[in-house]
Amino acid sequence: MATISDVAARAGVSRSTVSRVFLQPQVVAEDARRRVLAAADTLGYEPSPVARSLRRGRTGNLGLVVPDIANPFFPPLIKAVQRQARRHQMALFVADSDEHADDELALVRAMAKQVDGLILASPRVAEADLRALIEGTPTVVINRRLEGIPAVVTTPEQGMTQAVEHLAALGHGEIVYLAGPEQAYSNQQRRQALENACRLHGLRLSELGPFEPHFESGVRAGDLVLAQGGSAVVAYNDQIALGLLARLSERGTRVAQDVSVIGVDDTWLARMASPALTTVRVPAGAAGAAAVRLMVDVLSGGPVAGAAVELATELIVRSSTAAPPRPAATA
Amino acid sequence: MATISDVAARAGVSRSTVSRVFLQPQVVAEDARRRVLAAADTLGYEPSPVARSLRRGRTGNLGLVVPDIANPFFPPLIKAVQRQARRHQMALFVADSDEHADDELALVRAMAKQVDGLILASPRVAEADLRALIEGTPTVVINRRLEGIPAVVTTPEQGMTQAVEHLAALGHGEIVYLAGPEQAYSNQQRRQALENACRLHGLRLSELGPFEPHFESGVRAGDLVLAQGGSAVVAYNDQIALGLLARLSERGTRVAQDVSVIGVDDTWLARMASPALTTVRVPAGAAGAAAVRLMVDVLSGGPVAGAAVELATELIVRSSTAAPPRPAATA
DNA sequence: CATATCCCTGAAATCGATCCCATAGTGGTT
DNA sequence: AACCACTATGGGATCGATTTCAGGGATATG
Numbered sequence: 001m002a003t004i005s006d007v008a009a010r011a012g013v014s015r016s017t018v019s020r021v022f023l024q025p026q027v028v029a030e031d032a033r034r035r036v037l038a039a040a041d042t043l044g045y046e047p048s049p050v051a052r053s054l055r056r057g058r059t060g061n062l063g064l065v066v067p068d069i070a071n072p073f074f075p076p077l078i079k080a081v082q083r084q085a086r087r088h089q090m091a092l093f094v095a096d097s098d099e100h101a102d103d104e105l106a107l108v109r110a111m112a113k114q115v116d117g118l119i120l121a122s123p124r125v126a127e128a129d130l131r132a133l134i135e136g137t138p139t140v141v142i143n144r145r146l147e148g149i150p151a152v153v154t155t156p157e158q159g160m161t162q163a164v165e166h167l168a169a170l171g172h173g174e175i176v177y178l179a180g181p182e183q184a185y186s187n188q189q190r191r192q193a194l195e196n197a198c199r200l201h202g203l204r205l206s207e208l209g210p211f212e213p214h215f216e217s218g219v220r221a222g223d224l225v226l227a228q229g230g231s232a233v234v235a236y237n238d239q240i241a242l243g244l245l246a247r248l249s250e251r252g253t254r255v256a257q258d259v260s261v262i263g264v265d266d267t268w269l270a271r272m273a274s275p276a277l278t279t280v281r282v283p284a285g286a287a288g289a290a291a292v293r294l295m296v297d298v299l300s301g302g303p304v305a306g307a308a309v310e311l312a313t314e315l316i317v318r319s320s321t322a323a324p325p326r327p328a329a330t331a
Numbered sequence: 332m333a334t335i336s337d338v339a340a341r342a343g344v345s346r347s348t349v350s351r352v353f354l355q356p357q358v359v360a361e362d363a364r365r366r367v368l369a370a371a372d373t374l375g376y377e378p379s380p381v382a383r384s385l386r387r388g389r390t391g392n393l394g395l396v397v398p399d400i401a402n403p404f405f406p407p408l409i410k411a412v413q414r415q416a417r418r419h420q421m422a423l424f425v426a427d428s429d430e431h432a433d434d435e436l437a438l439v440r441a442m443a444k445q446v447d448g449l450i451l452a453s454p455r456v457a458e459a460d461l462r463a464l465i466e467g468t469p470t471v472v473i474n475r476r477l478e479g480i481p482a483v484v485t486t487p488e489q490g491m492t493q494a495v496e497h498l499a500a501l502g503h504g505e506i507v508y509l510a511g512p513e514q515a516y517s518n519q520q521r522r523q524a525l526e527n528a529c530r531l532h533g534l535r536l537s538e539l540g541p542f543e544p545h546f547e548s549g550v551r552a553g554d555l556v557l558a559q560g561g562s563a564v565v566a567y568n569d570q571i572a573l574g575l576l577a578r579l580s581e582r583g584t585r586v587a588q589d590v591s592v593i594g595v596d597d598t599w600l601a602r603m604a605s606p607a608l609t610t611v612r613v614p615a616g617a618a619g620a621a622a623v624r625l626m627v628d629v630l631s632g633g634p635v636a637g638a639a640v641e642l643a644t645e646l647i648v649r650s651s652t653a654a655p656p657r658p659a660a661t662a
Numbered sequence: 663c664a665t666a667t668c669c670c671t672g673a674a675a676t677c678g679a680t681c682c683c684a685t686a687g688t689g690g691t692t
Numbered sequence: 693a694a695c696c697a698c699t700a701t702g703g704g705a706t707c708g709a710t711t712t713c714a715g716g717g718a719t720a721t722g
Contacts, residue, residue, distance in 0.1 A: 001467055003678055014702045019680060029700060044466070049444045050384045051678030054707050059381065061445070069409055070599075075401035075427075082427060091441040093424035094400075096413060110422040113380050114392070135375065136332055215603055246603055268401075272546055272577055274605065334708055345672045350710060360670060382708035385677050 002043035010039040022047055062090045062295065063115035065107050067122050069096045071213060071239060072267035073284055077121060077142070080288035088296055090116070099181075099212070101125050105133060112137040117295045119288075120144075124183060138298045140291045144185040145308065150298060152290045152309045156186075156193040156264070159280030159313030163234060163262050164197035166278075166315055170323045172203065172232040172260065178221050178244070179209030180236030187236055190264060194234060206230070211240055218243020226251060231259060231324035238263035238270050238279055245273055245320065256322040266316055275319035283311050333374035341370035353378055393421045393626065394446035396438050398453050400427045402544060402570060403598035404615055408452060408473070411619035419627055421447070430512075430543065432456050436464060443468040448626045450619075451475075455514060469629045471622045475516040476639065481629060483621045483640045487517075487524040487595070490611030490644030494565060494593050495528035497609075497646055501654045503534065503563040503591065509552050509575070510540030511567030518567055521595060525565060537561070542571055549574020557582060562590060562655035569594035569601050569610055576604055576651065587653040597647055606650035614642050 008015045013032055020028050021036040028036070039045070053059040062085045066074045078094055085092040095111060097104035101124045108125070112118060117138040123130060127146060134149075141151045167175060177194055180187035187210070198205040208224050211217035218240035225233055225244065235241035241263030245255050255261055255275055263270055266281035290309045297304045339346045344363055351359050352367040359367070370376070384390040393416045397405045409425055416423040426442060428435035432455045439456070443449060448469040454461060458477060465480075472482045498506060508525055511518035518541070529536040539555050542548035549571035556564055556575065566572035572594030579586050586592055586606055594601055597612035621640045628635045 004680095005678080015679080016681080016702060016704095017700085020701090023680080027700075032700080046444065047680095048385075048678050050381060050390065051707090052680075053381045054379075054385050054678080054709085055680045057707075068406075069400060069425075070403070070406035072401070072403070075399075078400055079427060079429065086437075091438075091445075092426065094427075095423065095425070096406075096410060098410065106417075107422075113377065114422075215599065242603060246605065249605060268546065269600075272573060274577065274580060335710095336708080346709080347672060347674095347711080348670085351671090354710080358670075363670085378710095379708055382677090383710075385679085385708080386710045388677075 001048075002040075002045040004045070004047065006043055007036060007039045007045045010043060011035040019047075058116050059114060060090050061115040062092050062292070063111035063118045064092055064094045065097055065104060065111070065118070065120050065123070066094065067097050067099045067104070067124060068213075069094075071237075072269055073237065073265045073282070074121065076267075077284040077288040080285035081119060081292055084289045084292035088292070097124070099124065101129075105129055108133050117299055119291045119295060121288075122184065122186060124181070138295065140294045140298065142287050142291050143189075148306050150294045150304050150307045152287050152294060152311065153189075154282045154287055154311045154313055156190045156280065156282075156313055157196070159264070159282075159315050160190065160193035160234075161197040161200075162315035163278075163280055164194065164201050164203060166317060166321065167232045167260060167262070168201045168203060170260065170321065172324050174204035174206065174230060174232070176225060176228070176230040176233045177205060177207045177209075178211055178218070178225075178233060178235040178240050179207050180211060180213050180240070182210045184213075190236060209236070211236065213237045213239055215239050215243040215246075218245070219247045222247025222251065225259070226253065232262075232321075233259060234262045234264075236264060238265045238267045238277060241277055241279065241320075242269055242273055245275075245277065255320050258325055260321040260324070262315075262321060264313075270316075270318070273320075278318045278321040279316055280313050281316050282313050286311055332379075333371075333376040335376070335378065337374055338367060338370045338376045341374060342366040350378075389447050390445060391421050392446040393423050393623070394442040394449045395423055395425045396428055396435060396442070396449070396451050396454070397425065398428050398430045398435070398455060399544075400425070402568075403600055404568065404596045404613070405452065407598075408615040408619040411616035412450060412623055415620045415623035419623070428455070430455065432460075436460055439464050448630055450622045450626060452619075453515065453517060455512070469626065471625045471629065473618050473622050479637050481625045481635050481638045483618050483625060483642065484520075485517075485613045485618055485642045485644055487521045487611065487613075487644050488527070490595070490613075490646050491521065491524035491565075492528040492531075493646035494609075494611055495525070495532050495534060497648060497652065498563045498591060498593070499532045499534060501591065501652065503655050505535035505537065505561060505563065507556060507559070507561040507564045508536060508538045508540075509542055509549070509556075509564060509566040509571050510538055511542060511544050511571070513541045521567060540567070542567065544568050544570055546570050546574040546577075549576070550578045553578025553582065556590070557584065563593075563652075564590060565593045565595075567595060569596045569598045569608060572608055572610065572651075573600055573604055576606075576608065586651050589656055591652040591655070593646075593652060595644075601647075601649070604651075609649045609652040610647055611644050612647050613644050617642055 004015050004018050008018045082092045095107040104125050119140050121142040222244045263277050263279035266279045270277035270279045335346050335349050339349045413423045426438040435456050450471050452473040553575045594608050594610035597610045601608035601610045
């Protein structure tokens with residue numbers, strides 16, 4: 001690989017000049033600039049990002065840690081982050097923690113020193129560990145609140161309220177919540193929103209779980225729901241809801257007619273399921289983009305220590321919800 | 332952030348000694364080692380990966396570029412690569428090219444100099460561009476053959492042959508192939524395998540497309556299939572097949588009974604669809620792991636220039652295939 | 663006691679760039 | 693002619709580590 005010195009020698013200028021040609025072309029004389037570019041071209045020279053990072057103290061890279069790439073909620077978020085990062089001339093490095101706190105820590109540790117900023121989506125790590133680790137690395141979290149750390153959170157209140165109203169309007173009197181991972185911030189948030197809405201509209205709420213946010217968990221939940229009875233189910237996320245849908249169909253229960261099911265996230269799977277899944281849309285892409293914007297503010301020294309961007313959610317009604325089989329106490 | 336000099340000063344040793352404590356602890360005297368570790372601990376020192384990379388000429392990072400993280404085929408591959416990389420003490424950086432050749436080039440360019448090796452999954456980039464870009468960066472490709480570049484390819488022959496045999500045995504006399512992106516190596520490979528198998532078993536083969544490998548393409552394909560008629564369809568991948576399934580159901584056509592559908596990839600969606608999708612399993616995880624192993628060989632100077640690992644595929648029969656509605660010419 | 667051997671340590675060069683500072687040269691102004 | 697302002701360039705320190713090489717000191721050997 002050619003270095004800046006090689007180019008300088010070939011172009012008959014100093015290293016400084018070569019450097020300038022790439023950083024502030026305007027200040028270099030037309031003549032010298034052309035010679036440098038020609039030399040760089042024939043030598044196939046490109047500035048070493050590593051050396052540049054060392055000297056500058058910035059890498060131009062952003063890191064993103066997600067709990068599970070296979071969860072269809074995250075790809076749109078990742079894509080949005082990548083697009084937004086590119087817009088600010090930064091490259092994005094993504095890592096997957098496999099829903100595992102230890103791996104998450106290891107990943108954060110590996111990344112922290114190689115990126116200018118770290119975006120953590122739905123981190124599971126214990127707060128103390130996390131704080132210790134990101135000491136010195138600008139960090140933005142998505143879907144978790146940590147005092148003093150800028151965050152983007154989606155607020156389930158609106159969506160969950162709409163969901164409860166929707167079910168109440170259809171005549172349901174009680175709701176079963178299929179809980180997500182106990183330590184997940186989103187789970188606590190969603191449960192709380194659901195509780196509040198139910199209290200407000202006089203619906204009974206029961207809970208099953210916790211479940212890992214996977215399709216298989218939903219399948220397992222299906223049997224529990226059938227055993228316990230219940231006409232309306234709200235799942236922690238679409239994946240669980242879809243597993244539930246599959247299992248209910250398998251066991252001869254008609255989704256919507258017999259049991260109404262609502263998911264959360266509105267991943268593309270919700271649309272493709274049959275029946276199409278009624279779900280609370282969570283703006284994943286918007287959250288990712290907002291996180292990058294926050295990060296940019298942080299990096300440019302903005303006073304955003306505890307800033308939090310809140311993004312609303314909304315219910316998307318499709319075909320997995322309907323009036324309960326035997327009219328409940330509507331009147 | 333504390334530097335090696337800070338630690339050295341605090342521990343009362345030279346920078347060399349500090350460095351050695353982290354690289355070859357055995358050669359440092361017990362006493363000095365303890366002092367250094369203590370100093371490092373209180374200062375919260377960790378060697379700067381950037382400086383280390385510059386000096387060593389290696390970053391300890393691997394890069395992986397995939398065409399679409401949202402395609403459920405890739406997450407298992409990504410996870411496998413990440414796991415395998417970790418096993419070799421390397422961190423993995425993932426980037427998504429959005430099925431876009433230009434973006435892919437830009438990503439490769441951004442990554443190339445910051446990683447020790449690059450793994451390109453199903454690259455769409457034109458061969459010449461690619462070769463120019465990876466000049467000087469050890470590269471392994473997955474699902475594409477490029478003379479002289481080590482590769483891991485999945486061979487559709489076995490799976491496609493089994494698929495054709497399966498359909499033929501059920502009594503189908505012709506197959507419609509829903510093609511993937513024209514320039515995709517996998518598409519050419521799969522079409523070819525299908526052609527050969529059809530010729531061998533005397534089935535007629537027709538083709539629709541090309542389609543982008545998305546659910547929506549499959550939906551669109553559904554109408555084309557219905558218009559043209561045909562009792563058996565093989566799609567480029569599961570996503571297209573699932574879109575097809577959804578559309579056929581929507582239009583009142585019963586999958587399996589009226590039209591048999593076979594996908595390729597065996598992503599987890601194939602299992603969850605209803606009816607569950609018969610599909611050709613492509614070992615994504617194994618491919619990822621194999622790619623890392625190849626990469627490690629390359630990096631350790633092994634003579635693997637043109638090496639190619641081939642991974643077989645197999646048909647997984649589920650519920651989307653059945654005998655054609657009116658018995659075809661079986662006897 | 664002199665010398666060889668082995669361990670441990672530090673000095674200094676190096677990786678490839680950036681960037682501050684000094685200066686040579688040019689042109690304009692009085 | 694003297695001076696100023698300004699532009700383009702080069703020299704050299706620097707980022708934070710690794711690594712080679714040489715040497716000091718302790719121990720063993722003759």
